[in-house]
Amino acid sequence: MSRLGNLFSEKKKQVLNVYCTAGYPEIKSTLPIMKALQDSGVDIIELGMPYSDPLADGPVIQASGTKALENGMTIHLLFEQLKNFRKSIDIPVILMGYMNPVLQFGFEEFCKTAASVGIDGLILPDLPEYEFETEYGAIIKKYGLDFTFLVTPETSVERIKKLDSLSTGFLYAVSSSATTGSDKDFTAVEKYLQKLQSLELKNPVLVGFGIKDKATFQSACKYANGAIIGTAFIKILEGEKDIISVTNHFIKAIKN
Amino acid sequence: MATAQNFQNPDLQGYYGKFGGAYIPEMLYRNVEELKERYLDIIYEPSFQKEFQLLLKDYVGRPTPLFLAERLSKEFQASIYLKREDLCHTGAHKINNTIGQILLARKLGKTRIIAETGAGQHGVATATVCALKGMECIVYMGEKDIERQAPNVARMRMLGAKVIPALSGSKTLKDATNEAIRDWINNPVDTHYIIGSVVGPHPYPDMVARFQSVISEETRWQLKEKTGSELPTHVVACVGGGSNAAGAFYHFLNEPSVQLVAVEAAGHGVNSGMSAATTQLGKPGVLHGSKSLVMQTEDGQVVEPHSISAGLDYPGVGPLHANLFESGRGTFLSATDEEALASAFHISKTEGIIPALETAHAFAVLGKLNLKTSDRVVICLSGRGDKDLATYMRSMGLA
Numbered sequence: 001m002s003r004l005g006n007l008f009s010e011k012k013k014q015v016l017n018v019y020c021t022a023g024y025p026e027i028k029s030t031l032p033i034m035k036a037l038q039d040s041g042v043d044i045i046e047l048g049m050p051y052s053d054p055l056a057d058g059p060v061i062q063a064s065g066t067k068a069l070e071n072g073m074t075i076h077l078l079f080e081q082l083k084n085f086r087k088s089i090d091i092p093v094i095l096m097g098y099m100n101p102v103l104q105f106g107f108e109e110f111c112k113t114a115a116s117v118g119i120d121g122l123i124l125p126d127l128p129e130y131e132f133e134t135e136y137g138a139i140i141k142k143y144g145l146d147f148t149f150l151v152t153p154e155t156s157v158e159r160i161k162k163l164d165s166l167s168t169g170f171l172y173a174v175s176s177s178a179t180t181g182s183d184k185d186f187t188a189v190e191k192y193l194q195k196l197q198s199l200e201l202k203n204p205v206l207v208g209f210g211i212k213d214k215a216t217f218q219s220a221c222k223y224a225n226g227a228i229i230g231t232a233f234i235k236i237l238e239g240e241k242d243i244i245s246v247t248n249h250f251i252k253a254i255k256n
Numbered sequence: 257m258a259t260a261q262n263f264q265n266p267d268l269q270g271y272y273g274k275f276g277g278a279y280i281p282e283m284l285y286r287n288v289e290e291l292k293e294r295y296l297d298i299i300y301e302p303s304f305q306k307e308f309q310l311l312l313k314d315y316v317g318r319p320t321p322l323f324l325a326e327r328l329s330k331e332f333q334a335s336i337y338l339k340r341e342d343l344c345h346t347g348a349h350k351i352n353n354t355i356g357q358i359l360l361a362r363k364l365g366k367t368r369i370i371a372e373t374g375a376g377q378h379g380v381a382t383a384t385v386c387a388l389k390g391m392e393c394i395v396y397m398g399e400k401d402i403e404r405q406a407p408n409v410a411r412m413r414m415l416g417a418k419v420i421p422a423l424s425g426s427k428t429l430k431d432a433t434n435e436a437i438r439d440w441i442n443n444p445v446d447t448h449y450i451i452g453s454v455v456g457p458h459p460y461p462d463m464v465a466r467f468q469s470v471i472s473e474e475t476r477w478q479l480k481e482k483t484g485s486e487l488p489t490h491v492v493a494c495v496g497g498g499s500n501a502a503g504a505f506y507h508f509l510n511e512p513s514v515q516l517v518a519v520e521a522a523g524h525g526v527n528s529g530m531s532a533a534t535t536q537l538g539k540p541g542v543l544h545g546s547k548s549l550v551m552q553t554e555d556g557q558v559v560e561p562h563s564i565s566a567g568l569d570y571p572g573v574g575p576l577h578a579n580l581f582e583s584g585r586g587t588f589l590s591a592t593d594e595e596a597l598a599s600a601f602h603i604s605k606t607e608g609i610i611p612a613l614e615t616a617h618a619f620a621v622l623g624k625l626n627l628k629t630s631d632r633v634v635i636c637l638s639g640r641g642d643k644d645l646a647t648y649m650r651s652m653g654l655a
Contacts, residue, residue, distance in 0.1 A: 051556075051557065052425060052557040052558045053425065053430065053431075053434055053543065053544075053558050054434075055280075055281060055434060055437050055438065055441075055544075055545075056281040056283065056441070058438070059423075059424060062424050062425075063424070066424070066425065069557060074555040075555060075556075076555070098542075099279055099542040100541045100542045100543065100550065100552065100556045100558070101555060101556030101557065102556070103540070103541055103542065103556065104539070104541065104552065104554065104555060104556030105555075105556065125281040125282065126279045126280060126281055126542065126545070127279070128277070128278055128279055128280065130269055130277075130278075131277065131279070149282065150281065150282040150283070151282060152282055152283050152285075154283075154285070154286040154444055155282060155285065155286070159285075163282075174282065174283060
C-alpha cells in the first residue's frame with residue numbers, strides 16, 4: 001500500500017498537511033523545513049515547485065515561488081536535493097506544481113524521477129481531467145504515484161464523484177472558489193464540507209485554502225479527514241533566520 | 257470537397273491540431289464550462305446578432321474600408337489593399353471583440369467585467385463597451401505598463417473603469433493576465449472575463465476569433481467589389497497573441513491559394529535575447545490556460561519578451577496560430593523594432609496614415625514577399641498610431 005494509503009488507513013481524523021515552497025526562504029531550506037515539519041508532527045508534506053505564473057496561488061505563495069526561483073530553484077535541482085530524503089523522512093510527501101515546468105522536464109521522466117526519489121503523489125491544478133484521462137493519468141499510474149484532484153463549492157455532485165474516482169491518495173477540497181490565502185466565512189464552508197461528507201467518497205478529503213490557525217483547522221476537521229495549511233505557514237517563514245524553531249512553534253500551536 | 261485540415265475551428269476540446277485545450281484549475285471550471293456550453297448558441301441567436309451587427313455598424317463604424325494604397329502598390333509592384341481597422345471606434349480592431357463579449361456577458365447574466373491589458377488598447381476597448389452598457393469594469397495592467405502608457409490609463413479612468421496594477425512577477429501583460437484570472441477565480445458567480453486576444457482556455461481562442469472574423473468577412477466582399485475576385489493572394493497581419501491576424505485570416509484559413517503571412521516582433525533581433533518572436537523562440541508549453549508555443553527557459557519558466565510595441569510584447573501566441581505555424585499553413589516572418597519604426601514613418605509619408613507600432617511590423621515585411629504585379633495583398637491595418645506618438649517623437653528627436 002502507498003504511504004498515503006497507509007496513513008489514511010491508520011489515521012482518519014485531524015490529518016495535517018502542510019505546504020512549503022521548495023527553495024524558500026533559502027535554496028537550502030527545502031530539506032531542513034521538511035524535517036522540521038515531520039518532527040513537529042505534520043502528517044503530509046506538500047512540496048511546491050516554484051513557477052513564474054502560478055494561476056491558482058495567491059500573492060504570498062507566488063512571492064515565495066518568485067524568491068525560490070531567484071534563489072536558483074529548478075526541478076532538476078529539487079530532485080537532486082531530494083535524492084536521499086527518504087533516509088530521514090518517512091511521512092508522505094507530494095509535489096505540487098504547474099504543467100508547464102513538468103512538460104519541459106518531460107512528463108514521463110518527471111514521474112519516473114519523482115517516484116524513484118520516494119515522492120508519493122502529485123497535485124497539478126492545471127492538469128485537466130480530459131488530459132488526465134486521455135494522456136497523463138496512465139503515466140502517473142505507471143510509476144505508482146497518487147494523484148489528487150481539486151473540488152470546489154462550485155463543483156457539481158456528478159463532477160465531484162468523477163474527480164473522486166480519478167483521484168488516489170486523497171481529494172483536495174478547496175474551501176471556497178478562491179486563490180490560496182483568501183479569507184472566507186467559515187460557516188458557509190461547513191455546509192459544503194457536510195455535502196462532501198454525505199457523498200461517501202472513495203478518497204479521504206483534505207480541506208485547503210483559508211486554513212491558517214488552530215480554530216480553522218479544527219472546524220475543517222469536523223467534516224473532513226484533515227486540512228492543508230499553505231499561505232499561513234509561508235508567511236511565518238518570511239525573513240526568518242531560525243526556520244526550524246518557528247516551524248515547530250507554528251505547528252504546535254495548531255495541533256495543541 | 258475533400259479538405260486536408262480545417263484550420264478555422266478547434267475540436268470539441270478546443271484543440272487546433274495539438275495546440276489549445278483548457279488547462280485550468282478546478283476553480284475556473286464552472287465558468288469556463290458555462291461559456292463552452294453556451295457561447296455558440298448565444299452568439300448565433302438572432303437577437304444577439306441583431307444587436308451585435310447594429311453596434312458594429314453604428315457604434316464601431318463598420319464596415320471599415322478596404323483601401324487600395326496606390327503609392328505603396330507602385331513601390332512594391334503589386335496591388336496592396338489596406339483593411340482599415342484603425343478607423344474603428346477607439347482606434348483599433350480590439351473593439352470588435354469587446355462588443356461581442358459584453359453582449360455575451362449580459363446574456364450570461366454577469367454584472368461585473370474584468371480584463372487584462374498591456375499597452376492599454378484592449379483595456380480602453382473594454383472600458384468603452386462597459387460604459388456603453390453601464391457595467392462595472394476592472395482592468396488589470398502591469399505596474400510597469402501603467403507607467404509607460406499613462407494616456408491609456410487616463411482614458412480607461414475617464415471611461416469609468418478601475419485600473420488595478422499587477423504587482424507580481426515581471427509586472428507586465430502576462431502578470432496582468434494572471435491577476436485577471438485570479439480575480440475570476442475569486443469572483444466565480446457575477447464576473448465575466450473579457451480576454452483581449454485569441455489566447456486563454458477553450459473556448460476563448462475560438463470565441464475571440466469569431467468576433468474578429470468580421471475583418472475577413474468584409475474583406476471578401478469588398479475585394480470582390482473591387483477586383484471581381486473574393487480571394488487575395490496574400491493576407492498580412494502582425495501577431496502578438498494574434499487577434500487581428502485571426503480576424504484577418506479567418507475566412508481565408510481554408511482557402512489554400514491564399515498565403516497567410518503572420519509577422520511577429522523580433523525586438524532587437526530574433527536571437528538577441530530581446531525579442532517577442534514566439535514561433536521562432538518558443539517551445540510547446542502551457543500558458544494562461546492553453547497549450548501553445550511559449551517562450552520559456554529550459555526549466556519551463558515563462559520568460560519576459562521584448563518588443564518596442566507593447567501589443568506584441570507577449571511570450572505566447574494563440575493556439576490557432578501555433579497550429580498554422582506547425583502545419584506550415586501560415587508563413588511566419590518577423591520585423592525588428594528598428595524595421596517597424598522605419599515602416600511606421602514610411603507608411604505615414606507614403607499613404608498619409610500613421611499606423612500603430614504593432615501594425616507597422618506587418619508593413620515591414622512587404623519587401624520580403626517576392627511579390628508579382630498580379631498579386632493582390634491585403635494588409636490588416638489593425639490600429640492607428642496616436643497611442644505611439646511618444647515613441648515616434650523620441651525617434652524624431654522631438655522628445
